[in-house]
Amino acid sequence: MPGPAPKHSSTRTRRNRTTTAATLSAPSTRSKVPPLPPMAEQDWHPMTVAWWEDLWRSPMAPEFDPSDIHGLYLLATLVNGFWEHPSKELAAEIRLQRQCFGLSPIDRRRLQWEIERTDEAQDRGRRRRTSAPKASAADPAADPRSVLRVV
Template sequence: MPGPAPKHPSTRARRNRASTAATLSIDPTIEAPKLPTRLWHEQTRAWWRDIWSSPMAPEYDESDRHGLFALAVLVDDFWTTEDAKLRKEIAAEIRQQRQGFGLTPMDRRRLQWEIERTSEAQERGQRRRQAAKTPAETGEDPRNVLHAVS
């Protein structure tokens, strides 16, 4: 006796696609918002510039800026504190807070954000893969490099 009829393919298709999936590219028109008035550590200012010149910047909206400002304060505290124990606690908080902004490769993977590859990077990778091919992959006989030593 046969079992039930198979489901229609449209009802079997997976529907758990992430709504955050995106391919990110750098937008040179985005300007970094000014950090609030405060004496900022040089590393914090560099971090702030890096964030706003990154491919993730177009994904941030006005409401994200508040969280990024708070994260900037944590980053600044990390660089300015002398207390090793406090620095460790601040680093842990930074790790937790930056997750939602896609600032690390794992965070971007979780958000399903992929950074657009430039043709130059693709060509470099292709050349690197070509150079790494074994003689068997290129069709060459590896014994051709052998020679008699007297």
């Protein structure tokens, strides 16, 4: 008895791709950066303002939903508090909160977000790989195993 017929190849393939998978491209340099909300007693720290502008000019910005702005305001408040009075507790909370928005390379990997590579970056990588000096196979000094001896 031969057994059941094999499944068709289209039904055997794994489909582990998540719904968040995306290739992100940098927004235009003219994209609008939403203003930070006014603070009651002080101004925003300059590093927080720079972080906020970088955030909205990053490739992740188009992925933010309008409802995300409130979480980003909360994160900006934490970042501002860290720059005013650095602490491990604030750094840990910032790390946890920024995961929600894909702000670190590991978070983007978890969300399966890839940043689109430009032709220029790919050309630089190719040039770097081709210009790297290669050890000659004929040169025994280039082989680190040449110092090993059988005892």
